[in-house]
Amino acid sequence: MANAIMRTPSTFWLMQLGIWGSLMLLNLFVRGYFSHYKLGELINSFSLFISLMIASGVLRRFYRDRGTDDSLPKGIGQAVLGSAIASLVAIVIIGLVLLPNQEFLFGEVSNLALLQLLASYPNIFLFLLCWSAVYLLIKRQKALKLAYTREAELKEQLAASQMELLLNQLNPHFMFNAINNIRALILEDTDKARDSLAQLSDVLRVTLQTKQDKLWPLVQEIELTKSFIKLNILQYEQRLVVDWQINSNNIERWLVPCLSLQLLVENAIKHGIGNSKEGGLITIKIIANKSLTLEVINPGKIAPSSSSTRLGITNIQQRLNLLFEDKAHFSLTEHNQLVSAKIILEETQCSAQ
Structure with missing residues (x-):
């Protein structure tokens, strides 16, 4: 009235x-x-x-x-x-x-x-x-x-614009590293370079198709990350070993921010394996109970002066804050020459209905 x-x-x-x-x-x-x-x-x-x-x-x-x-x-x-x-x-x-x-x-x-x-x-x-x-x-x-x-409405528009900006930061960041890897392979092994281009095409096709999505299925995030790892194995060969530890029987129902696990693995490869002549083991742990935990462990140390590392970490933190506020947690720790990057999401925030 x-x-x-x-x-x-x-x-x-x-x-x-x-x-x-x-x-x-x-x-x-x-x-x-x-x-x-x-x-x-x-x-x-x-x-x-x-x-x-x-x-x-x-x-x-x-x-x-x-x-x-x-x-x-x-x-x-x-x-x-x-x-x-x-x-x-x-x-x-x-x-x-x-x-x-x-x-x-x-x-x-x-x-x-x-x-x-x-x-x-x-x-x-x-x-x-x-x-x-x-x-x-x-x-x-x-x-x-x-x-x-x-x-x-303004807050919603601002959050959408910020998310758009953050997602736009990821693709150039990823493409820059991948193209550099392929460029290094062209003179050494043209077959591997060709395979790398095929892998890059597959990864970019998936990421571009889901560019506007805030959340997507964990299963798709895992598949994208595996393709990304294959792309890097063509360059690092035996130096890069990945151990997947998935502790969940129903990962199909979980949703995660797109490119979140992939970005953790990208940082682990670049700053862990890439800085070591011997390479090393990257452990990817996925635990899904009442909450979802994504953890990537790599050999190395945290380099606070690294601007590229800080860009990736800041990107993840800002995206989690925009999507979940205080319902998501991110941590980056170092212990016994191992660096652990971990994302924890509450069930009510990231489970599909």
Whole structure:
């Protein structure tokens, strides 16, 4: 009802008709009871009705032209000023109807008629002040609701833009490393380079198809990561060994941020295997119980000065925060010459229905 009052002029005037019409009937009943419903009392009540209808229209225009002040004291002052002006308009209208026609309506001319009319000003002012309070309250609530809606839409648009930016960072980052790997193979082994291009094509096809997705099935993330690992094995050969440890019988129902596991493995290969002449073992652990844990362990040390490492880690952290807020956790730790990158997602946030 509140929104309806403010939405269209026809609804507004229908509400005024109901409110002031009821007041007119009440006034007619009370005054007519003592005067046996003379014509003068009927005209008096009707002129009150017309004056209040016009006064409420004046008030509406008054508030619309000036807007609604956010300050409570100024809002109260605005309501008092508007009601005072509208009450004066109502008194003038009633006076123009009744004063010149006293003898016809009431059978006599009273010298106190003007004073009696002015004495009714406080009552009319009180009616219109209550009307103003309700009107301004409804208008304020509607404005707040609209502001909250716009704020929510802006936040959603901002989050979508941030996610778009983060996802756009991943593909160039991945392609740069892969192309460099293939370039190094071209002169050494053209067959391996050709195989690498085929692997790269498959990986890019999948990533480009899911670029706009926030979440996708864990099974697809695993397949993408395996293709990425095969692409790197063509370069690192025996230096790169991967051990998959999947502790779950129903990984099909889990959803993860796209490219999340792949990026962990990419960092592990680049900063763990790539920095070691002997290479090493990368362990990928996937544990799915009440929560989902994705952990990638590689030999090496955390290099805080590495900008590329920090870019990947920051990307993961920002994406998790945008998607899950405090329902996801990321950690990067080092122990006994091993670096562990771990993502933990709560079941309610990443399980498919």
